Amino acid sequence: MSALDIDITLNTGAKIPAVGFGTVCFDEFKSQFKDALKAALLEGHYRHIDTAWYYGTEALIGEVLQELFESGKLKREDIFVTTKVWPSFWKDPLKSLEKSLHDLRLDYVDLFLQHWPLAFEGDENGLPAVPKDAEGNVKFAKGADYLSTWKKMILIYKNTTKTRAIGVSNYTPKMLTRLLKETDVVPATNQVELHPHLPQVELVKFCKEHKIVVEAFSPLGGNGAPNLKIPLVQQLAKKYNVPAVDIIVNYHAQAGRVVLPRSQNVERIKKGFSEVKLTEKELAELDQFGIDHPKRFINDVWGNDLGFEHWGQ
Numbered sequence: 001m002s003a004l005d006i007d008i009t010l011n012t013g014a015k016i017p018a019v020g021f022g023t024v025c026f027d028e029f030k031s032q033f034k035d036a037l038k039a040a041l042l043e044g045h046y047r048h049i050d051t052a053w054y055y056g057t058e059a060l061i062g063e064v065l066q067e068l069f070e071s072g073k074l075k076r077e078d079i080f081v082t083t084k085v086w087p088s089f090w091k092d093p094l095k096s097l098e099k100s101l102h103d104l105r106l107d108y109v110d111l112f113l114q115h116w117p118l119a120f121e122g123d124e125n126g127l128p129a130v131p132k133d134a135e136g137n138v139k140f141a142k143g144a145d146y147l148s149t150w151k152k153m154i155l156i157y158k159n160t161t162k163t164r165a166i167g168v169s170n171y172t173p174k175m176l177t178r179l180l181k182e183t184d185v186v187p188a189t190n191q192v193e194l195h196p197h198l199p200q201v202e203l204v205k206f207c208k209e210h211k212i213v214v215e216a217f218s219p220l221g222g223n224g225a226p227n228l229k230i231p232l233v234q235q236l237a238k239k240y241n242v243p244a245v246d247i248i249v250n251y252h253a254q255a256g257r258v259v260l261p262r263s264q265n266v267e268r269i270k271k272g273f274s275e276v277k278l279t280e281k282e283l284a285e286l287d288q289f290g291i292d293h294p295k296r297f298i299n300d301v302w303g304n305d306l307g308f309e310h311w312g313q
């Protein structure tokens, strides 16, 4: 059995495959990106793509999807596609979504996320993506409220067919509490950094209580996959006779979370991930590891004032 076959039900009733293909791609790997994605969809049997306007990979994804649809190797309904609106597009999430759909060559996405609870200055095309002043400080949009983007996303969700669900990313429980109080759509997901070094136990509990599916980004700890070296992860990999990456993937999938590993290595992608039945005790031990050894790997400067746990380590 493959972990890639596991589905999770969203609060819309739709199913989201528990494992999604992460599509952040650094420039030096862009030439390999299409081959990696094709391998993921055809040989790795991924059914879920996690992307964003910010990643600059949507046009490449669109080329691959068009080719696979036209050749009959894949149908639109076979895959779940997520995109996100970046803070520099905070005033006009519809324009951002339309740009993403154009590049992805799709009529709709399955999930549209607010990438960060932030608003940056930016022109009508969301540029520059990260505006900075002469001293190099990020230029936040003065007087902007991150919930205004969410409210506009609600209108897109209710009044168009361009997305089947909406959700958020990088929200804390405090921000979600405010969102739930002031608006009438519960986000389908909250995508956050989450792994055995950062189990975010309180956030996970909050989301479960409010039927918000948690999506774990940077599950391997980003470049170099440092989380694969965690002794407990290695120990469990030995016990179950699987690669360490399978322990990380199942840590999330088994707990009802989406997990978004990234790889540009075709051989790794083709292997997929076995389903491993970790015990409740082992899941709790993986959480406890992070409580004892908290570490966040994605420390983008614009998140400095968001009040995240263990920021800036």
Ligand SMILES: NC(=O)C1=CN([C@@H]2O[C@H](COP(=O)(O)OP(=O)(O)OC[C@H]3O[C@@H](n4cnc5c(N)ncnc54)[C@H](OP(=O)(O)O)[C@@H]3O)[C@@H](O)[C@H]2O)C=CC1
Residues within 6 Å of the ligand: 021, 022, 023, 024, 025, 050, 051, 115, 169, 170, 191, 192, 216, 217, 218, 219, 220, 221, 222, 223, 224, 225, 228, 243, 245, 260, 261, 262, 263, 264, 265, 268, 298
């Ligand atoms: N909402 C948000 O704000 C954010 C969302 N994300 C999403 O999450 C995705 C994943 O997070 P990201 O930070 O990109 O990275 P990951 O945590 O998935 O780590 C990627 C690194 O792990 C390596 N790797 C992958 N598989 C293996 C393996 N089996 N053995 C050894 N090394 C491995 C990759 O190298 P190689 O390519 O050589 O395999 C790469 O260096 C993103 O692509 C994006 O879709 C990420 C950050 C923020």
Ligand SMILES: O=C1O[C@H](CO)[C@@H](O)[C@@H]1O
Residues within 6 Å of the ligand: 024, 052, 298, 300
């Ligand atoms: O989604 C995202 O990816 C980048 C790089 O990891 C991060 O800044 C952003 O939130």
